[in-house]
Amino acid sequence: MFALRKIRPTAIRTMVLRAMIGHTSAFSLPDLEEELATVDKSTLSRTIRLFHEHHLIHSIDDGSGTVKYSVCRDDCQCALGDLHVHFHCNRCGNTYCMEHISIPNIALPEKFTLESVNFVMKGICAQCSDKSRRGQ
Template identity: 80%
Template sequence: MKHIEKILHHREIKPTAIRMLVLEAMLHHDSAFSLSDLEGEMGTVDKSTLSRTINLFHQHHLIHSIDDGSGSIKYSVCRDDCQCSLGDLHVHFHCNKCGNTYCMESISIPDIPLPRNFRLENVNFVMKGVCAQCVR
């Protein structure tokens, strides 16, 4: 649990028991997760507490959100050095077969020149196909 506390302190989040449990559950995911995924895993924690915790983690750049087109916002834990700025944005991959969404942190979103007087605030770059697990 010391590792969990350290992560929360790094993001200036007070390490309460529930926050530590939620972060521990998040860290067990190999792919992006939704609120309903966490609800299923943490049956004793009510939905509003989970939702508030997700919002807090998102505000402090501990997690980032992904709109993968599935109709459910997904989340993924950020790297320690991520500030969720435009320079930190990376591509995501959504598997059409299993429905999992993966962070492709090694693939940065390319710089796209915009017309004059346009200001970029966010980018959502999701590739879709079949993941390595489902190809087998």
Template identity: 55%
Template sequence: MNDKILKILENRNIKPTSNRVLVLKAMLNFDWAFTLADLENELISVDKSTISRTIHLFRHQQLIHSFDDGSGSVKYAVCNTECNCSLDELHAHFYCNYCKKAFCLNNIHIPQFDLPPDVEIEGVNLVIKGFCGKCSKIAT
């Protein structure tokens, strides 16, 4: 696992410190998009500012992406190895109203928009909400 993590960091030009390896390992263990609080709960031996700085670095180096699913907490997900977070790679996300987890829908791409020439897109957020089909459907 550590060789895989080291290779992922190397491919994004990120120096593999022990804390960065720990944070990425925790991120890869999530089966859903995670929050800063999820990481803090998972990595109790790593201080909050280190986790926050690592998230910022990983986003800057396009190792992870973030989105707002309307739950009040920014969600993060590890990008595919080929992803450069360009506008044509943006995809939809799904938020389960019952288990409160969010997932990437990599196969649903954000459509192109015909905007006025002086308008520049800096981001698009498409979140589909409903029942994920995996949880008990009991609202918490």
């Protein structure tokens, strides 16, 4: 993945990427700080910034007050055409990439220039729905 994104691999970067890939939902900087307690916080912040700038991860503002991140697919360039919907669970607080659901193309009025899009749906995720049905 590093070569594809033109990032020089180091031991720390590899450790951080492995931790990121291990998440089944979007993760925050505090999540990674807790998981990788031996990694200096400034090193972790710089690594996230580098990964984000090289489109190895993308950021999500899910309205929770903390920016979340998710690892990009190999074919993603984080361009407007690659953007997808995110789903934030109101019960467990997890945010999921819905990569199979593209953000619709919206025609803006003349002289408006689109630079970014944040499309977050909110509700109850499948895991929390299953727990409700089982009475947990």
